[in-house]
Amino acid sequence: MSPWNAANTWTAWSVPESADPRGPLDLAKAATVVLDARNTVIGWSPAAESLLGHPGEAVIGRPVDVLLGSHPADSGRRTAHDLPPSGTDTRMARHRDGHAVQVVVVVCPLTGGGPAARILLIAELESLRLSETRRAMLHGLTTQSAIGLAVYDTDLRLTWANTAHDREVGRPLAEYRGRTADELYPDGALLTVDCRTLNEVMHQVIDTGEPVIDLHFRGKLPSDPEKDHVWSCSYYRLLDADGRVLGVCEDAFDITDRYEAQNRLALLVEAGRRIGTTLDMSVTAQEIADVAVPDFASAVTVDLERAVLEGGEPGTEGAADSVYVRVAARCDPRTAAETALPVPCPDEGEPLPGHEGEPVRRVRYPRGSLQLRSLASGGRVVDENTLVVPLRTRAGTMGLVTFVRTGRPTVFDNGEVALADELTARAAVSIDNARRFTRERVASRTLQRQLLPQHLLQQPAVDVAHRYLPTDDVTGVGGDWADVIPLSGARVGLVVGDVVGHGLQAAATMGRLRTTVEALARLDMAPDELLTRLDDLVGRSPERHPGLLEDTADGGPSGAGGLHPDVAMGATCLYAVYDPVSRRCAMARAGHLPPAIVKPDGSCAFLELPAGPPLGLGGMPFEAVETELPEGSLIALFTNGLVEARDRDIDDGLGSLSRLLSDGHGRPLEELCDRAVAELRPDGAATDDTALLLVRTRQLGAAQVCVWELPAEPVVVGRARELVTGQLGEWGLDELAFSTELVVSELVTNAVRYAGGPLHLRLIRDRALLCEVADAGHTSPHLRNSTVEDEGGRGLFIVAQLVQRWGTRYTSSGKIIWTEQEFPDGAEGTDGV
Known part of the structure; x- marks a missing residue:
């Protein structure tokens, strides 16, 4: 409001510097009071009424003392008459409702209105202070x-x-x-x-x-x-x-620093999620490259020492001279043309384990390159757009990760170098785990190849074909096996077994069981007796060899397959003996699946065979079942990996196997094996390994077997020699007549003297000449060294020198002493008949 005097004429006045026109003392906002020379109010603005509550008609004409008091520090001793002629002062004003208001008064002298006429600009002190704070804040935002x-x-x-x-x-x-x-x-x-x-x-x-x-x-x-x-x-x-x-x-x-830190943290989280998802070193190496490109680098390569890829220990000395293989690479396509990386060259060496059929990509590092400098120093090396970080473990340097930047800020700062170290460290842990797994897998496979039969010898008694399918690469080798064991008397032992679990322990346990079964089988034990002996050995193994049956699975006794006796289904086995002369087959099983029998007419059935407990449990007897099989019958022995899967019930698998064997029983066994594997294991890999043994029976007829029953009398010895000599003549084996007469004479003499009759003499023309003498005794003869004073005891020693092998097997009615002689050169065995 413009000032005016008593005569209502415009007057001039000056505003001191304290009256900031942008604050509460702006003329358009401040409470304005005009005083004459006697300090009487002659002007009252609406802002003054708003500040102190007094309307203009109640104030004009009254002394200003009724409105303004003294300074707060003067205890009421000063009045409005004490106001300075100009300048700023602080006063206590009286509000209409009676409360005091602390105000700032700016006194402006008027010209033309008398020597003491003036105008007052009044503002509340708190408002003024707030305005000053706001101005300071605005000034700070503008400049600081x-x-x-x-x-x-x-x-x-x-x-x-x-x-x-x-x-x-x-x-x-x-x-x-x-x-x-x-x-x-x-x-x-x-x-x-x-x-x-x-x-x-x-x-x-x-x-x-x-x-x-x-x-x-x-x-x-x-x-x-x-x-x-x-x-x-x-x-x-x-x-x-x-x-x-x-x-x-x-x-x-x-927020550049914060944003980059968040991105680094997010990249580490992503790395933790994506790196190390498998136990494959090449996959893990590719994972770190995929994580780093393009957010961290334009291109990434991962090179591993070849020995590490094969499961070996990383080199600790002379690492620069080692062979490095490019196992992973990733490049941002937007900058691929600008990215210079070490160029791999083809390697004509052997394929890496687990990578059969894939080319080996060996890398040559140029002289003076960052890679060679890193290998020499054992630490990371950075040069603007390239960062090389070694993949290290406590054993040494396994390889190198090279990060390259182009087409963007190329310098790796300290935070990014630390991030590269963290990414590489995570990958190194996963690659080292994969290396250890590869080493164990290679060792397991090597051990398993040594322990499994490399091929099954064809036997005159049967035709055989078999398949072994290992489990997938992640789970490792298992403990399934199948075997065919030649026995005395042209018989053959058939065995299939399953050690639950995977890895070195499972393979080693399988090898021990297979060796034990073969050793017991060559003692001509019946199937139930063999399984009883095997069960006893397995049950006592934890006492003598604590590590033999425990921890066969990677997870230990509580894992997939500990063989401790307290763990059910640790190891199972089925053992059968087939006699091609009688066409009888005796079988017993220890917790294993029963065999499938396919008759020549194509009818298929699973033999009703008492299950028996798994090996190692003890306390339960094993029971053998003997059945007569027509010539040309098909026997299928298998493990549960063939018929059982996560997405298939075992009954469905057995049904599929039965139909397949029935429909293809007349096909060659090798073809039938392939069809069974293709239908029941179509994807190849599975969570359990598989063993399949197919056996087609044969019969040895009258042209190959001669049997005579003789009384237990001394005179029968000569008769036995005559019968043998005549039969060998008919077979064209006269060259064996002399030695065979001596053998038969000694065996029949011992039977007459020590065992009693009746006696049975049998010759079998197989791949060798078999001679058997059966009697009613249960005492087996044995070799011994006779002195010059002894009158006897040399006969069995002479027999052992004349034959290739000899032995004893027991029957329900007595025993059989048998010998085996090779045919002379040019003579024909079974294959020539």
Whole structure:
């Protein structure tokens, strides 16, 4: 309000510097009081009425003392008459409702209104203090804040910016005022909204009035064109008092360091999720390359020492001279043409274990390269756009990871080097685990190959074919096996077994059981007796060999297959003996699946054979079943891996096997094995290994077997020699007559003297000449060294010198002493009949 005097004429007055026109003492806002020379109120503004509550008609004409008191520190001793002629003073004013208001009074002298006439500008002290705080805050935001502030008009052209914004742009406001955001940052990109440019974001804010908060924007500063920066930006619309749109305000804070730290943390989280998902070294190496490209590097290669890929220990000395193989590589296609990496060359060496059929990609490092420097020093080496980090374990350096950057800021800073170390360390742990697994798998397979039969010898008694399918590469080798064991009397032993579990322990246990079965079988034990002996040995193994049957699975006794006697289904076995002369087959099983029997007419059935307990449990007897089989019958022995799967019930598998054997019983056994594997194991790999043994029976007829029953009398010895000599003549084996007469004479003599009759003499023309003498005795003769004084005891020793093998087997009615002689050169055995 303009001042006026008593005569209502305009007068001039001066405002002191304290009256800031932008604060509460602005003439348009401050409470204005005009006094004459006697300090009588002659002017009262609406702002004064608002501040103190007195209307103008109640105040004009009254002394100002009724409104203004003394200074707060003067205890009421001063009055309005003590106001200075000009300047600023602090007073206590009286509000209409009676309470005191502390105010600041600016005294402005009037000219033309008398020597003491003046105008008072009055403001509440608290309002003034608040205004000063606001001004200080605005000044700080303008000159000291780290947040860049900019104002764009409705045409999105920059009109004002603070000092922080000037620093980001790298030049004063006058040089870039009037430009749009897209002109200031032509290569920038938004990271968190669907809009493509900052101009589009600000248009959206102006049109909708909705602010945009914490928008992430990536771009390059004109002052630092080599490095990408990331800002957290917010935008809100500016309105005047009438609600008209003036433009949009932007505040931006450089969060480059925080953003990169978050990205590194996210990359580490992603690495933890994606690296080391398998126990394959090449896959793990490729995983680190896939994680790092393109967010961390333009290209990544992973090279491993060849010995490590084969499961060996990494080299500790002379690592630079070792052979390194490129196992993984990944390159950003946008910068592939600019990326220079060590070039692998073909290696004509043997394929790596587990990578049969794949080329070996050996790498040659140029002299003086970062890779050779890293191998020599054992540490990481960085040179602007290339970072080489060794894959290290406590044993040594397994390989190298090379990170390359092109087409972007190429320098690896300290944080990025630390991130590369962490990524490589994680990969090194996983690769080392895979290396140890590869070593154990190679050892397991080697051991298993040595322990499994390399091929099954064809026997005159049967035709055989077999298949062994290991489990998948991850689970490792198992403990299934099948075997065919030649026995005395042209008989053959058939065995199939299953040690639950995988790995070295399972393979070793399988080898022990297979060897034990073969040794017991050659003692001509009946199937039930053999399984009883085997069960006893397995049951006593933990006492004598604590590591033999425990921890056969990788998980220990509580894992997939410990063979401790307390663990059910640790090991199972089925043993059968087939006699081609009588066509009888005796079988017994220890917890194993029963065999499938296919008759020549194609009918298939699973033999009803008492199950018996698994090996090692003890306390339960095993029971053998003997059955007569027509010539040409098919016997299928198998483990549960063939008929059981996670997605297939075992009954369905047995049904499929039965149909397959029935339909193809007349086919060659090798073809039938292939068909069984293809139908029941179509995918090859499974969680359990598989053994399959197919046997087609034969019969030895009258042309190959001669049997005579003789009384137990001394005179029968000569008769036995005559019968043998005559039969050998008919077979064209006269060259064996002399030795065979001596053998028969000694065996029959012993039977007559020590065992009693009746006696049975049998000759079998198989792949060798078999001679058997059966009697009713249960005492077996044995070799001994006779002295010169002894009258006897030399006969069995002479027999042992004349034959290739000899032995004793027991029957329900007595025993059989048997010998085996090779045919002379040119003589024909079974194959020639």
